[in-house]
Amino acid sequence: QKEVEQDPGPLSVPEGAIVSLNCTYSNSAFQYFMWYRQYSRKGPELLMYTYSSGNKEDGRFTAQVDKSSKYISLFIRDSQPSDSATYLCAMSRGTGRRALTFGSGTRLQVQP
Amino acid sequence: EADIYQTPRYLVIGTGKKITLECSQTMGHDKMYWYQQDPGMELHLIHYSYGVNSTEKGDLSSESTVSRIRTEHFPLTLESARPSHTSQYLCASSELAGGPAGPADTQYFGPGTRLTVL
Numbered sequence: 001q002k003e004v005e006q007d008p009g010p011l012s013v014p015e016g017a018i019v020s021l022n023c024t025y026s027n028s029a030f031q032y033f034m035w036y037r038q039y040s041r042k043g044p045e046l047l048m049y050t051y052s053s054g055n056k057e058d059g060r061f062t063a064q065v066d067k068s069s070k071y072i073s074l075f076i077r078d079s080q081p082s083d084s085a086t087y088l089c090a091m092s093r094g095t096g097r098r099a100l101t102f103g104s105g106t107r108l109q110v111q112p
Numbered sequence: 113e114a115d116i117y118q119t120p121r122y123l124v125i126g127t128g129k130k131i132t133l134e135c136s137q138t139m140g141h142d143k144m145y146w147y148q149q150d151p152g153m154e155l156h157l158i159h160y161s162y163g164v165n166s167t168e169k170g171d172l173s174s175e176s177t178v179s180r181i182r183t184e185h186f187p188l189t190l191e192s193a194r195p196s197h198t199s200q201y202l203c204a205s206s207e208l209a210g211g212p213a214g215p216a217d218t219q220y221f222g223p224g225t226r227l228t229v230l
Binding site for chain 2: 032034036041042043044045046049086088090092100102103104105107
């Protein structure tokens with residue numbers, strides 16, 4: 001069983017929809033939770049990160065962490081065609097070797 | 113914005129050729145990584161380095177080798193390319209300590225090299 005599970009999608013939504021992307025994990029040692037966005041044929045870029053449980057908002061994006069359920073989410077409001085990409089969650093223990101673990105990514109398509 | 117560079121961006125080469133994929137970063141990061149990613153598939157860690165003269169194999173077995181002679185440079189070499197090596201190769205780096213952009217071990221990726229072996 002993988003440490004981090006993520007639905008691969010694809011997830012197709014109309015422009016303007018609210019999108020919810022999720023990951024579950026099994027390792028309670030994870031302290032930092034990140035979301036990367038990867039456009040086709042490009043490298044992933046860091047979108048947001050949060051520490052421990054709680055919410056963090058950045059423009060149309062909100063990251064949410066529920067450590068008790070080992071569940072993290074990324075919400076995208078007013079989704080745009082330019083949001084079409086693969087979204088990868090990543091988790092870090094904050095210390096030690098090879099501390100970062102990636103999910104497999106969810107492909108999102110926002111239809112105009 | 114991350115300053116990590118990969119060359120070439122695209123490479124088409126015949127079977128049996130030796131190739132080196134270049135990766136350089138100007139951020140002074142100690143840690144560097146190589147990932148292999150097939151289209152629409154997940155990232156697979158194939159090599160990583162925690163500093164000069166330090167290299168280790170990742171989760172996915174790979175016939176490639178790496179070297180880390182300078183902090184900023186982490187090249188990947190395939191001695192004899194085969195069609196099974198066709199993939200996208202992504203290089204990343206991270207720093208030991210966190211900073212404004214992210215916590216410790218936040219990885220910053222290069223644009224990738226798309227390799228096709230005929």
